[in-house]
Amino acid sequence: MERMNAAAAEIDAANSQDPNRITVDGADYPAELIYGQRMSAMLARVYPDASEALRLAARAQHIRRWEVPRNTYPMDRPGYLRWRKDLGRKHAEWAGAILADLGYSDDEIARVGALIRKDNFRRDPEAQAVEDVASLVFLAHYAEDFAAKHEPGKVIGILVKTLGKMSEHGKAAAAGLDLPPAVRAALETAIAETAAS
Incomplete structure (x- = not known):
């Protein structure tokens, strides 16, 4: 330690x-x-x-x-x-x-x-964890500023790609984040689009 x-x-x-x-x-x-x-x-x-x-x-x-x-x-x-x-x-x-x-x-x-x-993050659980955490930090701390600078469609597209790189554990953690309303709405839309594809 x-x-x-x-x-x-x-x-x-x-x-x-x-x-x-x-x-x-x-x-x-x-x-x-x-x-x-x-x-x-x-x-x-x-x-x-x-x-x-x-x-x-x-x-x-x-x-x-x-x-x-x-x-x-x-x-x-x-x-x-x-x-x-x-x-x-x-x-x-x-x-x-x-x-x-x-x-x-x-x-x-x-x-x-x-x-x-993040070598082989699809097959290495620890590398996947780094990917999950980076995605969660983006959602929790940086997505609001990103969303303010881009069209809603682009924001949703980025979030769909973000979700696509996350594990089920990471996605569950994302759903539990306390997010600004605009980010929460975009994330819910992205989750729905991901589920439908």
């Missing part, structure tokens, strides 16, 4: 350098610092028995994300997918360097990296 707490503190220290800011309860914070903490909180809520590797992967999911801006890739679907894949590799690399400094073994570092990248 002491080593894991030290790793989380180092991940937080890295994310504290994020120049992008977010306001929480009237105070200003680095955006990725808050994201990592939200991932950990959601993981503890939905997967309370998570392994150490899973806890570390959740905390490091967006480590130093701002260093690979979206606009450095083509602004189309293939560009987006390549950006996401490259980000996964970088997040795993940056987290791995922290873990190596703290004495984690090569196998432990490799496992955390695989979870950060």
Whole structure:
């Protein structure tokens, strides 16, 4: 536990350098610092028995994300997918360097990296858990702002895709979230569309 707490503190220290800011309860914070903490909180809520590797992967999911801006890739679907894949590799690399400094073994570092990248998430329950938690954090904390900037049809389409990547356990957790009314309505529509397809 002491080593894991030290790793989380180092991940937080890295994310504290994020120049992008977010306001929480009237105070200003680095955006990725808050994201990592939200991932950990959601993981503890939905997967309370998570392994150490899973806890570390959740905390490091967006480590130093701002260093690979979206606009450095083509602004189309293939560009987006390549950006996401490259980000996964970088997040795993940056987290791995922290873990190596703290004495984690090569196998432990490799496992955390695989979870950060969500390798084989359809077949790996822990990688699926990372996918679930990331989706739940989006719904709980970021979907309202996203919905305000996009047409309702696009929002529902994104939520249908989000649900399609979640496990049944994750979907049940999503249904239990306390969501803003607009997000709740869009999610219920997406759930109905998913069930009908």
